[in-house]
Amino acid sequence: MKIDIAYSQERQRLMTAIEANELWQNGELNDKHAFTCPGKDCSAPITCENMNKFEIDQKRVPHFVWGHRSVKHSKSCDYDTVINEWRQLQQENPSETYSDKKDQNEVIFDCNNIEDLSTVKHTTVKTNLKSKNNDKGNKSATNNLKDHTRVVRPHYQLLPSLVNLFLDAEKENDLENKRVKVNFDTKSYTYRLNTLFTKISNYDLDNSKSKTKVFYGDANISEDDEKYYIKFEDKFENCDAEVRCTIKKKDIVKVRNANAKLRNFDNYLYTKNPVQVFVLGEPYKFKSKENKKKTIIYINPYKGLFDLVAVKK
Numbered sequence: 001m002k003i004d005i006a007y008s009q010e011r012q013r014l015m016t017a018i019e020a021n022e023l024w025q026n027g028e029l030n031d032k033h034a035f036t037c038p039g040k041d042c043s044a045p046i047t048c049e050n051m052n053k054f055e056i057d058q059k060r061v062p063h064f065v066w067g068h069r070s071v072k073h074s075k076s077c078d079y080d081t082v083i084n085e086w087r088q089l090q091q092e093n094p095s096e097t098y099s100d101k102k103d104q105n106e107v108i109f110d111c112n113n114i115e116d117l118s119t120v121k122h123t124t125v126k127t128n129l130k131s132k133n134n135d136k137g138n139k140s141a142t143n144n145l146k147d148h149t150r151v152v153r154p155h156y157q158l159l160p161s162l163v164n165l166f167l168d169a170e171k172e173n174d175l176e177n178k179r180v181k182v183n184f185d186t187k188s189y190t191y192r193l194n195t196l197f198t199k200i201s202n203y204d205l206d207n208s209k210s211k212t213k214v215f216y217g218d219a220n221i222s223e224d225d226e227k228y229y230i231k232f233e234d235k236f237e238n239c240d241a242e243v244r245c246t247i248k249k250k251d252i253v254k255v256r257n258a259n260a261k262l263r264n265f266d267n268y269l270y271t272k273n274p275v276q277v278f279v280l281g282e283p284y285k286f287k288s289k290e291n292k293k294k295t296i297i298y299i300n301p302y303k304g305l306f307d308l309v310a311v312k313k
């Protein structure tokens, strides 16, 4: 059975592998081996494969695997129950037993995390390091896990995580059923993954309501001192205009772990083959300054937020 959730020793709570990867990208998790079985009083080790990779280097979506070939669970481990409950809660209509918990397990994507930066507390990580070398500490944390903390709150803030959810659902043929609530500044909308993600070449800009979505297509990336320029090879349906995205470098420093993300992004510059770029934003038409007859369509990330851009090979 696929290990959907695991207990993070660094964070002392349950999480998905996609969230673990997001926390690593933000510089808030370090050790891909610091996970254990989500079952009761169980310390069977779990590893988060691809946790420590940016999206372009992930050949597979981040996922959990058992740390040893022969897994030894605790006597009271109820792993199957935990995983089944989690799966139930991911369904649109969970059985009655779980329906009261459904809201707590809704997948939320937050586009508005700039303000959070000042309030991020790193104290949790410190406490965890202590309890790591202290068996008693670890045990009591596991005991506390019981019912209420078994609620996993999938709450993502990086577009790479949303792309991973999309790729996972696509692989499992589940794009129709998987939903995510996207929080914007003042509003939130719930989308099915297959309507949230839109291939540029499949979208008729003139016949669709203008909307903020995840647009994606093949692109080439270049830069100068101040900006990154993403030039899509794809064009919108029935529209010959070039599609571009521009990211100001001064906006990048506003995101968590900006330097590491920036260094990583530099690897995708001027690649021989185009890369696949995902942007969460709203397309708008722009008359070229040099040539007034030429129109360019820009899809810049919502609020200029660098975390709302993802790149895949």
Ligand SMILES: [Zn+2]
Pocket: 037, 038, 039, 040, 042, 043, 044, 072, 073, 074, 077, 078, 079
């Ligand atoms: Zn176990």
